[in-house]
Amino acid sequence: MTDHYQSIDVPFNYRHTCWFCGEPYFESFGFMPSPNYEHQEHPLMLPCCQECLSSCKSIKVSSLDLLRDRVKEQLHKRYAKHLQIGVNWTKEELEDCEFEGKALEGFRESAWAMFEIAKERVNYQGWPISIDGIPVAGITNVFQFEFDGIFYTGLNHAVQQLALKYGIPQPYLEQVVELVGRSKMAYALRFCKTSYGYSDAQIKASLESLKALLAEEVANDSVAAVNKGAVLSRSFAIKEIKELILYRTQISSYAIQWALEREIDTLQKLADQEDAFFEHFSQDSEVVAFTYFNGLQIYLEKRETDPQWAEQEDPNRELFERF
Numbered sequence: 001m002t003d004h005y006q007s008i009d010v011p012f013n014y015r016h017t018c019w020f021c022g023e024p025y026f027e028s029f030g031f032m033p034s035p036n037y038e039h040q041e042h043p044l045m046l047p048c049c050q051e052c053l054s055s056c057k058s059i060k061v062s063s064l065d066l067l068r069d070r071v072k073e074q075l076h077k078r079y080a081k082h083l084q085i086g087v088n089w090t091k092e093e094l095e096d097c098e099f100e101g102k103a104l105e106g107f108r109e110s111a112w113a114m115f116e117i118a119k120e121r122v123n124y125q126g127w128p129i130s131i132d133g134i135p136v137a138g139i140t141n142v143f144q145f146e147f148d149g150i151f152y153t154g155l156n157h158a159v160q161q162l163a164l165k166y167g168i169p170q171p172y173l174e175q176v177v178e179l180v181g182r183s184k185m186a187y188a189l190r191f192c193k194t195s196y197g198y199s200d201a202q203i204k205a206s207l208e209s210l211k212a213l214l215a216e217e218v219a220n221d222s223v224a225a226v227n228k229g230a231v232l233s234r235s236f237a238i239k240e241i242k243e244l245i246l247y248r249t250q251i252s253s254y255a256i257q258w259a260l261e262r263e264i265d266t267l268q269k270l271a272d273q274e275d276a277f278f279e280h281f282s283q284d285s286e287v288v289a290f291t292y293f294n295g296l297q298i299y300l301e302k303r304e305t306d307p308q309w310a311e312q313e314d315p316n317r318e319l320f321e322r323f
Ligand SMILES: [Zn+2]
Pocket: 018, 019, 020, 021, 022, 023, 048, 049, 050, 051, 052, 053
């Protein structure tokens, strides 16, 4: 009967270890996907501690990484109070604080250790899964989300757990994270925690003020970007640029200035910036913009197809060399 299951490889260092959380081994769990999309034939044996084994038995999922995530989520739930210690205290605060009474002193002594054990278990990454030396593909960590040294199975899981830990209504935190972006979880939590209150009206008002704040930041950023552009790109005085006529087409010195200041010296670069060009010159008149653009195209094409002319005869050759 032994050939009716497959065991994952267990590296020497990990003998007697739970693959899910790193606690001591108790028994292996035979995992069969449900639904079994890949038509796996035999249970895959995974070393478990007692607790993860009982979690596994209650979970029905279609893949190993989902099984791992569900087990982790159960650990998070079961040890929420222990994980909370790290939110409420730092190690130093806990050491310095004066608890009175035997029970509280006991708490002080064991609290940080409980926090660290819970943290290690939820963060534990197992070892890469292989069977008879052949890696098992498709087990991914990409959805994991880390905040404040703790791993969550994904952004939703993090939002749900952090809302709980910080006493913030989950839908509120969700909306704030959506507005500020997943990389700004600390900001989102701070914003939610310093909100006036969590009634529907208060949340609505806070979200409105956050939107206004973010819009203002975007505006400031684009002003900064424009200023930065002005500093970084070269500026060319209109009087040092020579207007010229090529193939009976006049090439405007304003168009040449625009190109020089953006380091545009090929037709391709001009094509890439076509929208920006028209946005800039159409303010005066579309006809002017079109005439300028047409002239600039002829000019840049001449420079590209006739390098000798560009190097020796172009009246603006020195300006292009400044790039
Ligand atoms: Zn375990």
